[in-house]
Amino acid sequence: MSKVLTIRDLPREERFAPGHRMCQGCGAAILMRHITKAIPKDAIIVHATGCVEVTTTLYPETSWMHPWLHIAFENAAAGASGIEAALKVLKRKGQLPAEKEIKVVAIGGDGGTFDIGIQALSGMLEREHDILYVVYDNEAYMNTGIQRSGATPQWAWTTTTPVGRVWRGEWRPKKDIIGIALAHKVPYVATVNPAYLPDLYMKINKAMSIKGPKLIHAFSPCVPGWRYEPSITITLCKLAVQTGLWVNYEIENGVLNVTTPVPKRKPVREYLKLQGRFRHLTEEEVNAIQKYVDEQVAHINKLVGKEVIGPVET
Amino acid sequence: MGKVVPLSGNSAVAYAVKSADVDVISAYPITPQTTIVEKLAEFIANGELDAEMIHVESEHSALSAAVGAAAAGARVYTASSSQGIALMYEIMFIASSLRLPIVMTIATRALSAPINIWNDHSDFMAVSDTGWIMMMAENNQEAHDDIILAYKIAENPEVLLPVVTALDGYFMTHTTEPINVIEREEALSFAPKRKTWFTLDPDKPVTMGALGDPQWYFEFKKQQYEAMKKSREVIERSIDEFARVFGRRYNAVEFYGDENPEVVLVAMGHVVGNIRAYLNKMRSKNSRVGVLKVKLYRPFPEDLIVRYLEDVEIIGVVDRALIPGSSSPGPLHSEIVTALRKHEVNTKTLSFVTGLGGRPVTHEHIGVMLSKLSELKDKPVSELPREPLFIGVRE
Structure with a gap:
């Protein structure tokens, strides 16, 4: 694995075919293009039901140049477990060439991972399968029309947490999927973001070199669900990191490393104001989110042992 | 011919699964089928069977992992009953629609409520519309033989459908009968391991489980119907061949x-x-x-x-x-x-x-x-x- 420093160092070969039906500006489309570059050619992908699955495999067309399997919504981790076990035994029994190394990658959205797929994911992590699981998190059930999931952030409007006289959008904080994975003592977890592709590439590459279950949590803006202009996807991705709302990091064998340090943070308002799903927020509500992010940042700095994410620029 | 030994219904099934040289066993315990999987675990633990056992966290994942393993080209086995079968229901349709030759034993048991762990055919009948070939044994010898027959039928390139082999929970699974055990060589000569279906191979990548819109879904379903219809002939031929080779005939x-x-x-x-x-x-x-x-x-x-x-x-x-x-x-x-x-x-x-x-x-x-x-x-x-x-x- 050569060290990738800039976006120009990423592989040129495309393994995610264009012509799919994902939205303009879709964060997940950028993720899939680069995940498929970062994983080896000899890899099998298992996909949970979701936006990406339905928009990339409309028969008789497919965007996938890797062997690819979709079974159902809640079982990508279980299907991947079966494939990994099969490859192991078929090699051992000489039904597959012993020298051929085939990797297994599972991909699911936040609904298929945080919610309905959490049990299968837990099983996969606990049984120590050699699988990389990537969750692309667009923070709601976007494929079916923006219903809240366990990954929806507090205050966000969705069609099932609408803003009315009584409700102010989602009222519970986002589920801590990385914490859940870490509770399984997995060797590697990381967060990635479409605006930081060399970082994404390096992390996926590293994950593939580590034996055992790995979880990568990917930030995945959704144009129709978050209600923003398709042209600003990358701006939003960057703002999420620059405000400290999203932190790019990895935890390898328990050691935390923040891969995108932010010396000076921008106020969360900068990120929130570009999205229709937060349009209803009052000054107090924005301040509440700022306070929540400040606490998260303090927690991360404490874990790292130094200030990797700085204070809000005033 | 193999030796005759006293075996419970579940052990009889497990011995056949061993002789079929399955590659992956993915199963969840706690039903009348449990001792099948216990016996298989024992075979693997003792080095009598080279297979991967996936200790899944639910029956839903048991069948999902079986689908994954079969899609990767493995000969796959699972077993369940009752609520476990109900939990697998969703994936049963998908296994048959993806045309994967999985063999699953149902140790038939009642469905809740009231919760009841004993035998009837509620689970078997509840999944009879899921597109699987389904057969039920009358005695333990038949339950043993059905496994070998099932792989022969399921993996036939003209069929490629998963097969349920059922036996009555407790009345059969936990009662002992003398069983003429089919040995590995005999089983594999009758039902040889062949790659007859599409598998997930990086050298020949395929997309499995694609979205079939109104332009295509119906055609998929019609093909599945034809495969099930065609399977009757293959089943009859397999029954004849089984009778010739093993001297026991199980007519439809x-x-x-x-x-x-x-x-x-x-x-x-x-x-x-x-x-x-x-x-x-x-x-x-x-x-x-x-x-x-x-x-x-x-x-x-x-x-x-x-x-x-x-x-x-x-x-x-x-x-x-x-x-x-x-x-x-x-x-x-x-x-x-x-x-x-x-x-x-x-x-x-x-x-x-x-x-x-x-x-x-x-x-x-x-x-x-x-x-x-x-x-x-x-x-x-x-x-x-x-x-x-x-x-x-x-x-």
Whole structure:
């Protein structure tokens, strides 16, 4: 694995075919293009039901140049477990060439991972399968029309947490999927973001070199669900990191490393104001989110042992 | 030929799975099937079987992992019962639609509520519309042999459908019979491991489980229907070959009793054996009765059913499952009536529902059913009961 420093160092070969039906500006489309570059050619992908699955495999067309399997919504981790076990035994029994190394990658959205797929994911992590699981998190059930999931952030409007006289959008904080994975003592977890592709590439590459279950949590803006202009996807991705709302990091064998340090943070308002799903927020509500992010940042700095994410620029 | 050893139904199944040299076993415990998987774990632990066992966290994942493993090209086995089968329901449709030759044993058991761990056919019947080939054994030898037969049928390139092999929970899974064990070499020569289906291969990548919109979905379903239809022929050929090689014949439908019967009970599973024994006991009375065993439930062998029943005066269909609100609350009865009607056969039918939740179907119950049939056989259809008769229930 050569060290990738800039976006120009990423592989040129495309393994995610264009012509799919994902939205303009879709964060997940950028993720899939680069995940498929970062994983080896000899890899099998298992996909949970979701936006990406339905928009990339409309028969008789497919965007996938890797062997690819979709079974159902809640079982990508279980299907991947079966494939990994099969490859192991078929090699051992000489039904597959012993020298051929085939990797297994599972991909699911936040609904298929945080919610309905959490049990299968837990099983996969606990049984120590050699699988990389990537969750692309667009923070709601976007494929079916923006219903809240366990990954929806507090205050966000969705069609099932609408803003009315009584409700102010989602009222519970986002589920801590990385914490859940870490509770399984997995060797590697990381967060990635479409605006930081060399970082994404390096992390996926590293994950593939580590034996055992790995979880990568990917930030995945959704144009129709978050209600923003398709042209600003990358701006939003960057703002999420620059405000400290999203932190790019990895935890390898328990050691935390923040891969995108932010010396000076921008106020969360900068990120929130570009999205229709937060349009209803009052000054107090924005301040509440700022306070929540400040606490998260303090927690991360404490874990790292130094200030990797700085204070809000005033 | 292998050796004859005393084995429980579950052990008999496990020995066959071992002989089939399966690659991946993915299963969840806690049902009457549990000891199959325990035995298989023992085989792997002792180095008698080289397979991966996936200790999944639910039956849903058991079948999902089986789908993944089969898609990767492995010979795959799983087993379940009752609530576990209900939990697998979603993935059963997907396994058959992806045309993966998985073999699964159902150790038949009642469905909750009330929670009941004992035997009936509620689980088996509840999944009879999921596109799997389904067969049910009458005794432990048959349950053993069905596994080898199932891989032969499932992996046939003209079929490529998953197969359920069922045996009655407890009445069979936990009772011991002498079993003529099929050894590995014999099993693999009868059902050789061949790559007959599309697999996930990086050198020849395919997309499996694509989205089929209204332009395509219907065509997929029609192909699946054709494969199921075609499987009947393959099943018949496989039964013939099995009989030639192993000397034991399991027809899709089997009749036992008087050569020219006027009264016939139709049944599935271990109860068929009880009825055979009852008929043997009563043979001296010289009555024209018999029992028709339905082994193959999907594809339903309607042609054979009709052939056996067309000249019979009256039949009683013994159902060990109940579908409240159905025009025929006994599912087997429903199938038989449809088959007879389709072929314009006017044999009278009665529906018996019995033995739910582990209540044994005794000779006394069989006697009640047969006398009811004799009593009604000369009545016009208009005077026959339209509701099922519940045998052995407290009113």
